[in-house]
Amino acid sequence: MQASTISHKPQTVGNIDLSDLQWETWDKQTEALERISDPETECLLYGGARGGGKTHLARLYGLLRACKYEGHKVLICRRSFPELERNIIVPMRQTWPWLIYQERHHRFLIPESDSIIELGYTEGDYHRFQGASIDTLIIDEAGQITKDVYQFLRSCLRTTNPLVKPKTLLTANPGGPGHHWLKKLFIDREPEPGEDVDQFQYLQALVWDNPSLVDSDPDYVKRLEAMPEAQRQAYLMGDWTALLGSFFVPPPPQTDCEPFTIEESSCEQYLFGSLDSGIRHPTSFGLLFWDKGRIYRLFSYLNSGGTIAGHAEEIRSRIEAFPWTHGQFPVTIWADSSMWTEARLNERMIRSQIDEYKDAFQGTRTRFEKATRDKTFSCMITQQMFSGRESYPEYVLWKGTNHGWRESITLPEIDQNHPESYLKCDGDDVADETRYGCMGLWAWQNRLKQGNVLQQKARAKMNKLKEKDWYAL
Ligand SMILES: Nc1ncnc2c1ncn2[C@@H]1O[C@H](COP(=O)(O)OP(=O)(O)OP(=O)(O)O)[C@@H](O)[C@H]1O
Ligand SMILES: [Mg+2]
Numbered sequence: 001m002q003a004s005t006i007s008h009k010p011q012t013v014g015n016i017d018l019s020d021l022q023w024e025t026w027d028k029q030t031e032a033l034e035r036i037s038d039p040e041t042e043c044l045l046y047g048g049a050r051g052g053g054k055t056h057l058a059r060l061y062g063l064l065r066a067c068k069y070e071g072h073k074v075l076i077c078r079r080s081f082p083e084l085e086r087n088i089i090v091p092m093r094q095t096w097p098w099l100i101y102q103e104r105h106h107r108f109l110i111p112e113s114d115s116i117i118e119l120g121y122t123e124g125d126y127h128r129f130q131g132a133s134i135d136t137l138i139i140d141e142a143g144q145i146t147k148d149v150y151q152f153l154r155s156c157l158r159t160t161n162p163l164v165k166p167k168t169l170l171t172a173n174p175g176g177p178g179h180h181w182l183k184k185l186f187i188d189r190e191p192e193p194g195e196d197v198d199q200f201q202y203l204q205a206l207v208w209d210n211p212s213l214v215d216s217d218p219d220y221v222k223r224l225e226a227m228p229e230a231q232r233q234a235y236l237m238g239d240w241t242a243l244l245g246s247f248f249v250p251p252p253p254q255t256d257c258e259p260f261t262i263e264e265s266s267c268e269q270y271l272f273g274s275l276d277s278g279i280r281h282p283t284s285f286g287l288l289f290w291d292k293g294r295i296y297r298l299f300s301y302l303n304s305g306g307t308i309a310g311h312a313e314e315i316r317s318r319i320e321a322f323p324w325t326h327g328q329f330p331v332t333i334w335a336d337s338s339m340w341t342e343a344r345l346n347e348r349m350i351r352s353q354i355d356e357y358k359d360a361f362q363g364t365r366t367r368f369e370k371a372t373r374d375k376t377f378s379c380m381i382t383q384q385m386f387s388g389r390e391s392y393p394e395y396v397l398w399k400g401t402n403h404g405w406r407e408s409i410t411l412p413e414i415d416q417n418h419p420e421s422y423l424k425c426d427g428d429d430v431a432d433e434t435r436y437g438c439m440g441l442w443a444w445q446n447r448l449k450q451g452n453v454l455q456q457k458a459r460a461k462m463n464k465l466k467e468k469d470w471y472a473l
Helices: 027-037 054-068 081-095 147-155 179-187 211-216 218-225 229-235 264-270 308-321 353-360 375-387 405-409 429-467
Strands: 043-047 073-078 100-102 107-110 115-121 136-139 167-172 200-203 271-276 283-291 294-303 332-335 342-346 349-352 367-370 395-397
Touching: 027 043, 027 054, 027 167, 027 200, 043 054, 054 073, 054 081, 054 107, 054 115, 054 136, 054 167, 073 081, 081 115, 136 147, 179 200, 211 218, 218 229, 264 271, 264 283, 271 429, 283 308, 283 429, 294 308, 294 405, 294 429, 308 353, 332 353, 332 429, 349 353, 353 367, 375 429, 405 429
Parallel strands: 043 167, 043 200, 073 115, 073 136, 136 167, 271 332, 294 395, 332 367
Antiparallel strands: 100 107, 107 115, 271 283, 283 294, 342 349
16 A cells, blocks of 8 residues: 655755655545644544554654644644653654754754754653643653643743744553543543633544554564453443453353362362461452363352361361362462561560461462562463363363352453453452462463473473594594
């Protein structure tokens, strides 16, 4: 596909021949340039999905405005300096090496039009822009900033040239601290007092609107397609409502299986547990069996009130009495790392929650291990296991022994600031505990694989030594 060029493209501005700017645009980007050039439009939000060519357009629009008008001032912003450098400064310097870059001031100079492109970041004290006057404001990834910051920057938008209308170009994907205000203004079209909604335009760009990316990295689209449903809807389809709702989509009930007796030798090796202990919130425990890349959740324990020691005793006796596993104990239980925090109970006694469990499990082979603190990564692993591999479910519930698990796992909502994770809420105990188990088993399995590889290497080395003809030396 050929990139199109916009119809009203001027040929020269000042001494600059604009055909040197390499400003080919794809159709959607051309439409964006046309929409923002409309005299009625003050602000355009461009995007709504990943990879649509938003940042490319942001850089180009900044340069076009700075070249087109004499003495023009453009501000291009990102949330942090590293993001600004990676996405704006470096590509601009590479694409247009003739621009004069003043590193100390983070700005490009265009002597031909006597214009400036300032490069700013909003993290930290954004009031450093106080008193600045800008003709064109561009915020790349506006979803990363709050409305206060946007309004402050917008207050710097004023021009001394009566022939130039100040413009704002925003780019954003759903999600982030700015999700709500962007959705309200541009998607739901509910302005706040003083905002004329007709001046705010939205143009959606999807990844397919950017053939540069689709052609050069076809796997990019596949990666977006493989994301969990909510993120896929948001990032691939640009759906601004998708990130509302439950974070976890549990495996469908038809993948549940009837309990079966597990061989004693398998119990000895592949029985595990996960635990989230609560004082003011419920305690959640799951007994897990690992078999052929699949987790079977054998039973769930979810109870509130009582004492920590009481829960520990109860969990122990339920494991012992469980009819399908010969009273065997899990090899490892992954537990919330905060359970290791010690508290002074009196003059002579310091105890942690895990001590209560260790006492209750005394004489068994169970080891307690701190569960991961990496919430984002463990969320990803858990979601991956819930989705399974092709038609092979990786997380299977035993029927009749996991009451309430499915209802509880869907309680936490997507954290719109960090869509890869969920918000803390009352009732997230089951989600936390389940995630500890998935992550623990994932890491355990990888350690095993690593061990096997090392063993294989050692064996291969040994075989090589054996084959060597020592007499020929
Ligand atoms: N008109 C174009 N000509 C050539 N390359 C382009 C064009 N538009 C976009 N690209 C390239 O496509 C890739 C993705 O574009 P870009 O980074 O602008 O997308 P984005 O929408 O900002 O993505 P994200 O959602 O990840 O921020 C980049 O390598 C960019 O340089
Ligand atoms: Mg971008």
